[in-house]
C-alpha cells in the first residue's frame with residue numbers, strides 16, 4: 001500500500017496526569033480535506049498542534065510520508081498554520097502580512113511581491129493591499145491570513161477554527177470558498193472545528209473526538225447514516241435514539257419495545273442482539289415521514305405535534321407519542337409547505353425498518 005501523507009500512530013499528549021489526547025491513530029492521504037471535530041476540550045487543537053510541530057507527543061509517533069516527525073520543529077515542516085485573524089500583524093499592511101512568510105524564507109523582494117500579488121488577487125483582497133489589517137472586516141482578515149499561508153505553497157494547510165470569528169452569513173460564504181480553494185489547489189487541508197455543520201459541509205472525512213479519543217472517522221454522509229456509537233449519534237444531532245428491550249423475530253430482524261412503542265429494524269451485521277437484551281436503535285430524523293393516516297406499512301407511531309422549529313430550509317417537528325415517548329422528524333421547508341402542522345395535531349410518524357440501525361452494545 002502507498003505511504004499515506006500523514007500518519008498518527010497511537011499518539012498521546014499528557015499535561016501532568018491529564019491526557020489532552022489519550023490514544024489517537026489515523027492516516028491522512030494527500031489532497032484530503034479533513035475536519036477534526038468534537039466538543040470543547042476533546043483534544044482537537046492539541047492534535048493539530050502536534051501535527052504542526054507546536055507540541056511534541058508524550059508518546060506515539062507522527063509520520064509525514066513515512067518519516068518520523070515528533071521532534072522536528074515547525075519551521076522544518078511544510079505546514080504553515082492559519083490561525084484566527086488576530087494572528088496577523090496589525091501594524092503591517094495587507095501586502096506586508098501576505099509577504100511575511102516569504103520574507104522569512106529569504107525570497108528576493110520582486111518575487112515576494114509577485115507571489116503576494118497573485119494570492120491577494122486570488123483571494124479578492126488586492127484592492128486593500130496597502131491598508132492596515134486593523135482596517136479590515138473579519139472576512140477580509142481571514143482572507144489575508146489564508147493568502148499569507150497559501151503564498152508559501154504548502155503541501156498541507158492547518159486551520160484552527162478558521163471561521164469562528166465570522167458572523168453566520170459570512171461563515172457560510174467562507175466555507176464554500178475554503179472548499180473551492182481546496183479543490184483548486186489540490187493540497188491537504190486539516191481543519192479543527194467544534195461546529196458540526198462546518199465540518200460536514202467542508203470535509204471529505206470527519207474525525208470525531210471526545211475526551212482525547214477518536215469516536216468515529218468517516219465521510220460526512222456515512223457518519224450521518226451510521227453513527228458508530230451513542231456519543232456520535234447525539235453529537236452530530238438529527239437522530240432519534242431509542243433504548244428498549246429487543247426481540248429477535250423469526251426472519252432474524254429485531255423488534256424493539258421502547259419509549260415509542262414496538263418498532264422494527266434489521267439485525268446488526270455483527271449479530272450481538274438477543275431476545276430480552278437491552279438495545280439502542282438510531283433512526284435519523286430526516287428518514288421519518290409524517291402522514292395524516294396510517295397505511296399499516298413499515299414502522300408507524302401515533303403521535304402529536306409538540307413544536308415545529310424552522311432553521312433555514314429545514315423544519316424539525318418534535319412529537320410526543322401516547323405513551324410519552326419523544327420523536328423528531330426533519331423535513332425540508334418545501335415539503336412542509338403543503339402540510340401545515342399545528343401544535344397538538346395528531347400525526348402518524350412513519351419510516352421504513354431499513355432506515356434504523358442498532359448501536360453496538
Ligand SMILES: Nc1ncnc2c1ncn2[C@@H]1O[C@H](COP(=O)(O)OP(=O)(O)OP(=O)(O)O)[C@@H](O)[C@H]1O
Nearest residue numbers: 015019020038039040041042043044045046047194
Ligand atoms: N498547555 C496545556 N497545559 C495544560 N492542559 C492543557 C494544555 N493545552 C490543552 N490542555 C488541556 O487538554 C485538553 C484538550 O485541549 P484542546 O485545546 O486540545 O481541546 P479542544 O478540543 O481544541 O477544545 P476547544 O474547542 O475548547 O479549543 C483540555 O482539557 C485542555 O484544558
